[in-house]
Amino acid sequence: MTFREAAARTILVVILLGLPIGILGYRYVLQPFLSPETTFEVQAYAPESGGFSPAVIQVEAGKEVTLRFTSMDVTHGVAIGPGLDAAIDHIDPGEQGEITLTFDKPGTYTYYCTTWCSADHWRMRGIIEVRDPVNPDLLPQVQSDPVIEGLLEEGIDIDADHEGEALAIAPSAARGGDLIESVIVPDEVRQVDWQRTHSPAEALTILQTQNASYSDAELRDVIAYLWMLNTTSTVDTIQTYNQNCAACHGESGNGAGPAAYLTADVPAVFDDPGYMFSMRADVLYAKIRRGGMGTDMPNFGTLFTREETWALVDYLWLLAFEPTLNE
Amino acid sequence: MLNQKRHVDLLTAFPILKRLLRSRSFQPGMMLLTLFVFTLVILTGLFGTPAGSRNFGIIFVWIVWWGLLIIMLVPFMGRFWCSICPIPAPGEWLQRRNIITKRLPKLRTLNKRWPRRFKNMWLQNFGFLAVALFSVIILTRPQVSAWLLLSFIMLGVVLSVFYKNRVFCRYVCPVGGFIGLYSMTSPLEVRVNDPSVCLTHTSKDCVTGNEYGYGCPWMVYPGRLDRNIDCGMCMECLKTCPKNNIALNLRPFGTDLTVQKAHKLDEAYKAFIMLACAMVYSIVLLGPWGELKNAANMQSLPHWLAYATGFLTFVLVLVPGIFGVFSSASWLLMKRSLPLRKVFIDFAYTLVPMGLAAWVAFSLGFVLINGSYALSVLSDPFGWGWNLFGTAEAPWVPAAPQLIAFLQTGVLVAGLLFSVQTGYKIAREQVGRHRKAFTVMLPNSFFLTLVTVVFMWLYLG
Numbered sequence: 084m085t086f087r088e089a090a091a092r093t094i095l096v097v098i099l100l101g102l103p104i105g106i107l108g109y110r111y112v113l114q115p116f117l118s119p120e121t122t123f124e125v126q127a128y129a130p131e132s133g134g135f136s137p138a139v140i141q142v143e144a145g146k147e148v149t150l151r152f153t154s155m156d157v158t159h160g161v162a163i164g165p166g167l168d169a170a171i172d173h174i175d176p177g178e179q180g181e182i183t184l185t186f187d188k189p190g191t192y193t194y195y196c197t198t199w200c201s202a203d204h205w206r207m208r209g210i211i212e213v214r215d216p217v218n219p220d221l222l223p224q225v226q227s228d229p230v231i232e233g234l235l236e237e238g239i240d241i242d243a244d245h246e247g248e249a250l251a252i253a254p255s256a257a258r259g260g261d262l263i264e265s266v267i268v269p270d271e272v273r274q275v276d277w278q279r280t281h282s283p284a285e286a287l288t289i290l291q292t293q294n295a296s297y298s299d300a301e302l303r304d305v306i307a308y309l310w311m312l313n314t315t316s317t318v319d320t321i322q323t324y325n326q327n328c329a330a331c332h333g334e335s336g337n338g339a340g341p342a343a344y345l346t347a348d349v350p351a352v353f354d355d356p357g358y359m360f361s362m363r364a365d366v367l368y369a370k371i372r373r374g375g376m377g378t379d380m381p382n383f384g385t386l387f388t389r390e391e392t393w394a395l396v397d398y399l400w401l402l403a404f405e406p407t408l409n410e
Numbered sequence: 411m412l413n414q415k416r417h418v419d420l421l422t423a424f425p426i427l428k429r430l431l432r433s434r435s436f437q438p439g440m441m442l443l444t445l446f447v448f449t450l451v452i453l454t455g456l457f458g459t460p461a462g463s464r465n466f467g468i469i470f471v472w473i474v475w476w477g478l479l480i481i482m483l484v485p486f487m488g489r490f491w492c493s494i495c496p497i498p499a500p501g502e503w504l505q506r507r508n509i510i511t512k513r514l515p516k517l518r519t520l521n522k523r524w525p526r527r528f529k530n531m532w533l534q535n536f537g538f539l540a541v542a543l544f545s546v547i548i549l550t551r552p553q554v555s556a557w558l559l560l561s562f563i564m565l566g567v568v569l570s571v572f573y574k575n576r577v578f579c580r581y582v583c584p585v586g587g588f589i590g591l592y593s594m595t596s597p598l599e600v601r602v603n604d605p606s607v608c609l610t611h612t613s614k615d616c617v618t619g620n621e622y623g624y625g626c627p628w629m630v631y632p633g634r635l636d637r638n639i640d641c642g643m644c645m646e647c648l649k650t651c652p653k654n655n656i657a658l659n660l661r662p663f664g665t666d667l668t669v670q671k672a673h674k675l676d677e678a679y680k681a682f683i684m685l686a687c688a689m690v691y692s693i694v695l696l697g698p699w700g701e702l703k704n705a706a707n708m709q710s711l712p713h714w715l716a717y718a719t720g721f722l723t724f725v726l727v728l729v730p731g732i733f734g735v736f737s738s739a740s741w742l743l744m745k746r747s748l749p750l751r752k753v754f755i756d757f758a759y760t761l762v763p764m765g766l767a768a769w770v771a772f773s774l775g776f777v778l779i780n781g782s783y784a785l786s787v788l789s790d791p792f793g794w795g796w797n798l799f800g801t802a803e804a805p806w807v808p809a810a811p812q813l814i815a816f817l818q819t820g821v822l823v824a825g826l827l828f829s830v831q832t833g834y835k836i837a838r839e840q841v842g843r844h845r846k847a848f849t850v851m852l853p854n855s856f857f858l859t860l861v862t863v864v865f866m867w868l869y870l871g
Contacts, residue, residue, distance in 0.1 A: 085510070085511055087434075087435055087510050087511070088508060088509060088510050088511050091435075091438055091439075091442065091509040091510050092509060094442050095442065095445075095503075095509065098442065098445055098446050098449050099445075099449065102446070102449050102450065102453070103449070103453055106453060106457075106792075107453070107457065110457070110792075110794065122794075122795070124459065124793075124794075126459075126460055126461070151795060153459055153460075153461045153464065153793065154461075155460065155461055177461050177462070177463035177464060179459075179461070179464065179793070179795075181795070
């Protein structure tokens with residue numbers, strides 16, 4: 084055999100065997116061995132085409148992981164929750180984005196799309212099961228939510244149709260602020276816990292008995308002010324609302340977002356003070372976390388922490404009683 | 411003959427080129443290079459990201475290779491790609507039991523006879539159509555592309571075990587079919603310097619082979635070679651010819667199209683298929699009709715079946731049918747002096763320059779727009795976040811988007827002129843006199859103009 088022939092055969096073997104073995108060996112054997120960080124490739128398709136692939140990822144607590152998302156069809160956004168503050172605003176078709184994080188505690192987390200990508204956008208979710216390396220069979224169960232339990236005990240039907248009364252004048256927290264010093268307000272009505280389990284209408288009934296000289300409209304202003312006192316909303320909350328709620332409920336809360344026409348039931352109108360005045364915060368909270376049966380309102384309990392959910396509810400009051408603050 | 415001999419033998423003009431092409435290492439060397447890329451394409455297709463624009467396989471096959479092939483190689487170098495193609499290489503090396511030097515006097519195969527009824531382009535025609543029907547899927551899904559290419563190389567190996575020479579390339583390869591057809595327009599040809607030398611030469615080393623090389627793997631007898639369509643430019647005859655009678659000529663474009671003795675229906679249909687497919691692709695992939703694209707993308711089986719039926723009807727019935735009407739007009743104008751079938755087939759060859767121009771124009775559109783993806787996939791071929799050459803983050807920059815329409819127009823007009831000229835030459839061969847030929851070619855020229863207008867409207871709309 085000539086030298087050239089031997090060289091050609093060697094090159095052939097390198098191409099046909101060396102190249103695949105080298106690349107795949109490095110990728111699937113050597114790389115995981117060398118670096119502690121695990122990378123998960125996740126393809127993002129609109130839900131109609133399959134949503135996230137894979138849709139379930141298992142990781143060990145305390146280990147750094149990277150999730151690389153590739154957008155396969157339209158622009159998607161990705162966030163991981165609850166309570167991780169990990170998000171990629173948008174990934175254009177064919178582009179990639181990655182999130183690197185360490186899950187400290189075992190439990191179940193959700194990665195979800197944050198950009199309106201299709202009619203079924205909200206279904207675009209995947210689950211991360213974070214397991215304890217010492218005890219991998221034990222996956223902490225989701226704790227029951229005392230707020231939702233409380234509503235059930237009270238016999239309140241979260242899914243009942245809620246009709247508000249039309250108000251001639253929209254309550255204004257700003258005007259209420261001017262009156263708050265002169266109006267008698269029982270202490271409990273000022274408490275967050277009380278406000279979260281009662282509607283503004285119930286507060287009005289209480290205030291009316293002690294403030295006969297004031298008109299109902301004035302008292303409503305005061306209540307709007309009280310409801311604004313303890314708000315926990317932040318700039319992040321507004322972004323959360325805009326990314327996850329505005330498509331149906333509208334950025335202003337007018338119930339006429341671009342996807343409102345797709346839903347089975349008319350989306351709730353948060354900037355209708357009459358509707359909100361007879362609404363309870365804990366019912367709003369429960370609707371957000373548990374979803375609305377048959378209305379196409381998704382459940383967000385697996386996406387947001389309880390604190391984030393309360394912040395969202397507080398923001399809804401803001402839309403109802405102080406829409407100008409949002410402009 | 412109308413064709414005066416107007417050509418230059420590049421081998422005489424550039425002795426260094428002759429040395430290179432005579433070397434037994436050149437072709438296998440090129441094949442090993444393309445085989446390396448091919449293997450990477452398969453690996454990235456099977457294991458890399460499913461996002462086409464981030465996958466080396468998709469970008470390098472359907473943009474880089476395709477662009478090179480249809481915009482550069484085929485129009486200017488004919489079947490040169492076939493001589494460096496990796497797909498038949500493993501099979502050929504198995505037959506020869508060697509890569510570079512010639513070791514065995516005969517090829518090692520089971521020596522089966524390739525069926526006579528398949529000694530034509532029909533398999534390639536239907537193979538191409540089969541690929542074309544699924545093209546939207548193939549072009550966007552790396553895994554599908556990889557399996558398709560793997561099946562090609564496997565088929566190449568299997569056929570080389572059963573049959574001698576490059577049966578796969580000549581009768582089966584869906585790509586080889588149209589490269590062959592369009593290579594007839596290219597200005598490069600392998601021919602003999604003096605056919606009379608071959609007539610008196612008894613041993614015919616170019617067919618039987620000798621210690622310097624193998625008999626023509628493409629089963630062509632160079633002494634009578636007068637069209638590029640079946641010659642794979644492997645240069646084996648250059649190595650074996652003891653008379654130094656092989657030439658690599660530079661010649662005018664489109665010389666082969668008027669050689670009438672070898673006009674065949676299968677080739678005519680190849681011309682229809684290619685032209686019609688260029689039109690369908692332009693409509694589906696570049697057109698504003700998303701519904702069509704969804705149907706082609708197998709949104710649902712009924713959608714796709716409707717698309718496939720429409721596609722096949724358009725390509726196999728409608729375009730040849732309309733063309734047939736115009737051919738009939740030519741036939742009537744020549745007072746039926748030739749059989750209608752012959753007129754129809756002859757004039758189909760005018761679609762070759764036109765079809766090639768249409769493909770070049772269509773390909774310019776997406777190759778220039780998407781070419782810059784090549785930079786990023788070079789550094790991150792699998793989409794795994796690698797950055798081999800520091801270009802992984804290279805942005806997507808469409809090349810000369812404002813020029814594309816001008817380039818497409820120029821190419822289409824050039825194609826039209828070449829096709830009309832070919833039509834005139836064919837008519838001259840059919841009826842002889844200039845004035846009569848001019849009349850006879852008119853319907854054909856009208857058809858060609860119509861097709862050009864449709865393409866113009868599609869690209870410039």
